[in-house]
Amino acid sequence: MPSPRAETFVTGLVLGAGGSSRLGRPKQLLPYGDRTLLEHALDTARDCGFDQLVVPIGGAAPEVRERVDFRGAHVVVNPAYGEGCSSSIAAALDVVDERCEVLVLMLGDQPGVTPQTVRALLEGRGDAPLAICRYEDGRGHPIAFARSVFPQLADLHGDKGVWRLLDERAGDVVDVPIAGNVPLDVDTPEDYKAVLAAAGYTEVTA
Numbered sequence: 001m002p003s004p005r006a007e008t009f010v011t012g013l014v015l016g017a018g019g020s021s022r023l024g025r026p027k028q029l030l031p032y033g034d035r036t037l038l039e040h041a042l043d044t045a046r047d048c049g050f051d052q053l054v055v056p057i058g059g060a061a062p063e064v065r066e067r068v069d070f071r072g073a074h075v076v077v078n079p080a081y082g083e084g085c086s087s088s089i090a091a092a093l094d095v096v097d098e099r100c101e102v103l104v105l106m107l108g109d110q111p112g113v114t115p116q117t118v119r120a121l122l123e124g125r126g127d128a129p130l131a132i133c134r135y136e137d138g139r140g141h142p143i144a145f146a147r148s149v150f151p152q153l154a155d156l157h158g159d160k161g162v163w164r165l166l167d168e169r170a171g172d173v174v175d176v177p178i179a180g181n182v183p184l185d186v187d188t189p190e191d192y193k194a195v196l197a198a199a200g201y202t203e204v205t206a
Helices: 037-047 061-067 085-093 115-124 147-154 161-168 189-199
Strands: 010-015 052-057 074-077 102-107 130-135 138-146 173-177
Touching: 010 037, 010 085, 037 052, 037 102, 037 115, 052 061, 052 085, 074 085, 085 147, 085 161, 102 115, 102 147, 115 130, 115 138, 115 173, 130 161, 138 147, 138 161, 147 161
Parallel strands: 010 052, 010 102, 052 074, 130 173
Antiparallel strands: 102 138, 130 138
């Protein structure tokens, strides 16, 4: 049976603009295996086979652009990254291909998300305007948005704008079951240690 997205233009959006205020150093450049945390997220996104890949950057942008492999991605610099994730989504929408029918939102600091998770999300959404992963311990990224939702995405504000949108349009949201717990993201040094431990990696402190 062909994939539901076989003829659907899908754009992947990996958020990589965080200021890392609670971490004390750019989370995008944290070592994760043999690459950086953001590179791992980009590798995952590339393995998803998106028709377009967009990556907003902001915090430590010059260093991130120099050190991260953005091969195949459209990089957008978001100077307003301090206003929260919503500002990066709005900046990314400016360069999303006009053929895009579905946008998949991923976090650049959540290495536990896999291409299989994204495929399950896309296959499980049907034609719903919004779809989110329903892990065993709650909702989490990635999240899929139909083009009809883009105007509302562009008007979001702050770090919790997406979650408010999901609440406001609760009747339009499909929850796609995903095995396991919500993958950890990295906001604090403790979070970083936890995601490294989950992957069997050793922290590099130098």
